[in-house]
Amino acid sequence: MNIIITGASSGIGAATAERLDKNGHQLLLLARSEGKLNELNQKLGNRHQVAVADVCEYDNLKTAVHHFAASFGQIDVLVNNAGLGVFDPVGDGKIEDWHTMVDVNVKGLLNAIHICLPYLRKSLGHLVNLGSVASHNVFPNSGVYCATKHAVLAISESLRMELSEELRVTTISPGAVNTPFIDQTNNEDLLKSYKSYFAAGMSPSIIAEQITWAIEAPKNVVLSEIMIRPNKQNI
Ligand code: NJP
Numbered sequence: 001m002n003i004i005i006t007g008a009s010s011g012i013g014a015a016t017a018e019r020l021d022k023n024g025h026q027l028l029l030l031a032r033s034e035g036k037l038n039e040l041n042q043k044l045g046n047r048h049q050v051a052v053a054d055v056c057e058y059d060n061l062k063t064a065v066h067h068f069a070a071s072f073g074q075i076d077v078l079v080n081n082a083g084l085g086v087f088d089p090v091g092d093g094k095i096e097d098w099h100t101m102v103d104v105n106v107k108g109l110l111n112a113i114h115i116c117l118p119y120l121r122k123s124l125g126h127l128v129n130l131g132s133v134a135s136h137n138v139f140p141n142s143g144v145y146c147a148t149k150h151a152v153l154a155i156s157e158s159l160r161m162e163l164s165e166e167l168r169v170t171t172i173s174p175g176a177v178n179t180p181f182i183d184q185t186n187n188e189d190l191l192k193s194y195k196s197y198f199a200a201g202m203s204p205s206i207i208a209e210q211i212t213w214a215i216e217a218p219k220n221v222v223l224s225e226i227m228i229r230p231n232k233q234n235i
Contacts, residue, residue, distance in 0.1 A: 001215070002072045003066065004028040006055055006112055007207035008084030011179030012130065015204035016079055018077070019212050021047065028068040030061075031082065055082045055108030065115045075119035077126045077215055080109050084146040087185040087194065098144045105148035110155065121166045126215055129156045131171040133229065141190055153225075160224055167224040170214040175229030176201030202230050 003020055006015035009031035017029055027048040029037050034052045041048050049071060051064030071178060083105045086097040109129060120127060134146040135153035153171055160169035182187050182198045185191045207228070214223040 001076035002026045002028075002074060003079060003215070004068060004069070004076040004112075004116065005079040005081060006030045006073060006108075007130075008040065010032040011181060012174075012204045012207045012230060013079070013081040014040055014106060015208040016049070016081065016211050018044065019205065019208035020215075023212065023216070026072055028064065030055075030064060037074075043111060055111055056103050057139065058111045061111055062115045065112075069119055074123045075116055075125065076123050077128065078112060078116040079128045079130075079211060080112050081111075081128075081130045082108055083130055083148075084179060084184045087141045087182075087190050088187050089141055090143040091185075093144060101144050101148050105145070106151045106155075109152060109170075113159070115154070117167075121163065124166055126168045126170065127156070127159065128170045128172060128211055128214060129153075131156065131173040131225070133173055133175045133227065133233075133235070135171065135173050136227075137235065139235065157224075160201060160222065166224075168219075170211075170213070170223050171225045172207060172211055173225055173227040174202065174207050174235040177204055177207055178202065179204050200230065200232075202228070 003025050005013050008017050008029035017027055026159050028051055030051040030053055031037055032054050037050045041050050047069055053064045054058045055124045108193055129152050131152045132149040134149040138146045156169050156171040176198050178199055178201045182194050210226045217223055
C-alpha cells in the first residue's frame with residue numbers, strides 16, 4: 001500500500017515507518033527535520049519518498065502529497081501522527097504554546113485530512129489519527145493538549161460515520177510512550193517529574209505494531225479505536 005506518515009522523523013512516526021517498511025509498503029516520510037528523515041530513509045534502503053514539510057503549511061503539504069500520489073498512482077493510507085504536547089497548568093500557560101498545540105494537533109491534522117481525503121475516498125483507503133488517552137480523559141498540567149486530543153477523536157469519529165462506505169478510520173489512543181514527546185515541555189519542575197513517567201512508557205514499536213494491525217485488518221472491518229496503556233498506568 002502507499003502510505004503517508006506525518007511526524008515520521010521521531011518516536012511513533014519513525015517506528016511506524018520501520019514497521020510498515022518491513023511489510024513492503026511504499027511510504028512518504030513527512031516532517032520538518034530533513035536530516036532525521038534522510039537518516040531514516042537511508043536505514044530503510046532509500047526505498048521511500050521524503051518530504052520536508054510543516055503540517056501547518058497547507059500549500060507545502062499539498063505539494064508533497066500530490067507528488068507522492070503522482071509518483072505511485074494512488075494513496076491508500078494517511079497516518080496522521082505529527083503532534084506535540086507542551087505541559088503546564090492552564091492557569092500558567094503561554095499563549096504561544098496553546099497556539100502551537102492547536103495549530104499542529106488540530107489544524108495540521110485537518111490540513112492533511114483535507115488534502116488526502118479525495119485520494120483516500122477514491123482508493124477506499126484508511127485514515128489513522130493519533131489520539132491519546134487524553135482524547136477521553138483530562139489530566140492536570142495538560143488541559144490544552146487534552147482539548148486537542150478530544151478534538152482528534154471527534155474528527156475521527158465523525159469521518160468514520162459519514163464516510164463508512166468509502167473510508168476506514170482508526171484512532172490510536174496510547175498512554176505514555178517512551179519518545180522525545182515530553183522534551184517539548186519547558187516547565188522545569190514538570191519536565192523533571194514527567195521525564196521518568198514517559199521513560200517508563202511503552203516502546204514506540206508497540207504502537208507501530210497496533211497501527212500496522214489496524215491498516216492490515218480485513219477490508220470489511222475497521223478497528224475504530226485502539227486504546228493501549230502500560231499495564232502500570234492506572235489513569
Ligand atoms: O513524539 P515525538 P511522539 N509539522 O516528539 C512531528 C501522540 N502521543 O512520537 O517536524 C510536521 O517523538 C515531529 O517532526 P519534526 C502525540 O500527541 C504520544 O510521541 O521533524 N511535523 C516528530 O516527527 C503525537 O500526535 C504519546 O519536529 C511535526 C513528531 O511530530 C504522536 O503521538 C502519548 C510538526 C513528534 O514526535 C507522535 O508523538 C499519546 C509540524 N508542525 C499520544 N510538529 C507519548 N509519547 O506518550 C511536530 O497519548 N511534528
